[in-house]
Amino acid sequence: MKKIAFVAAAMLAVAGSAVAADLPVKALKAPPAPFDPWDIAFGGAVMSDYVFRGITQSNHQPSVAAYFEPRYNVNKDLQLYVGTSAESISFASRAAGEVDVYGGIRPTFGAFALDFGVWGYLYPGGNCADNVLTGGVPGGNVCPIDTSTIFLANGNVMKKDVSFYEFYGKGNYTVNDNWQFGVSEYYTPSYLNSGAWGDYASITGRYTAPSTFFGKSGVGMYVSAEVGRQWLGTSDAFYRVPNFPNGIPYPSYDTWNIGIGFTYKVFTLDIRYSDTDMSKGNCNALTTAFNASGTNNVTSINPGGAGSNWCGAAGIVKFSADLTAMSSLK
Secondary structure (H helix, E strand, O other): OHHHHHHHHHHHHHHHHHHHHHOOOOOOOOOOOOOOOEEEEEEEEEEOOOEEOOEEOOOOOOEEEEEEEEEEEEEOOEEEEEEEEEEOOOOOOOOOOEEEEEEEEEEEEOOEEEEEEEEEEEOOOOOOHHHOOOOOOOOOOEOOOOOOOOOOOOOOOOEOOOOEEEEEEEEEEEOOOOEEEEEEEEEEOOHHHOOOOEEEEEEEEEEEOOOOOOOOOOEEEEEEEEEEEEEEOEOOHHHOEOOEOOOOEOOOEEEEEEEEEEEEOOEEEEEEEEEEOOOHHHHHHHHOOOOOEOOOOOEOOEOOOOEOOOOOOEEEEEEEEEEEOOOOOO
8 A cells, every 4th residue: 555655656746747847937037128318320421412402502513411419318208319410512602511500309299200409500611712802792701702803703692601590390290110291390580691581391201111022131112202392581781682772582482302212221322303493593592603604594683694503403312321329339
């Protein structure tokens, strides 16, 4: 009897061990990773033309750009940020480049992402050919391009310092993994330091192809477009013409662009078409382009008749890299 009891106990022990071996082992949970609110976004780009709201800033020539943007995430739905960027340009003032300084706040509410802030456009290094300034022009500090004369050869003038700032608000709604739509609004009390107020509003749309569109290559694709309008007020007397001795009423205009982009990891290749509805004569009055020419583009604010193609159709190819310290560099 004792033998039977011993054998039974042994069998139960073995069975118990087998059952225990079949049970999943419950791993101890790792402590949650500490929340790091800081991040830094940075990147650069090379483009065939630097176009800003339908107007070339680089005389339809190639341009390079770079940016650096520290961010602080208060929580997953609220981000504070400041940043700076720089772009190469070609202005009549011969500014060394464009340097942007900006900052703002980005709250999100589910599928809605908002962005509010202030953006400063700085154009350091403006100077005049042979350090010659025009005389008798209100405001002074005008920069001629033709070194043999006080004024530009085409009659245009431009202030040495055209720096200005804007207040902005943007909103973006993500419908799903493929579709996004957005709106934006920018306001400045003095566009390009001209004395004329400026207001820009636009709507945007973007379609992102499924991640499997190119198989397992890791290449992504999107199509995006923007339609906007730039409203402008009247300049100060520096830019006066005979018909408008106290300053010219700058032309408001519509602009649009559409393009296709390809992404791979942190890289993007964007191919885009941009245009406006502004005439060559009004474009010359607004931009004071140093290479404007002709006499047939007469408008009320452009009595000399020179015309500029800086506001016309442009094809843009842009290759960029965008990284964040907390994810791209891990």
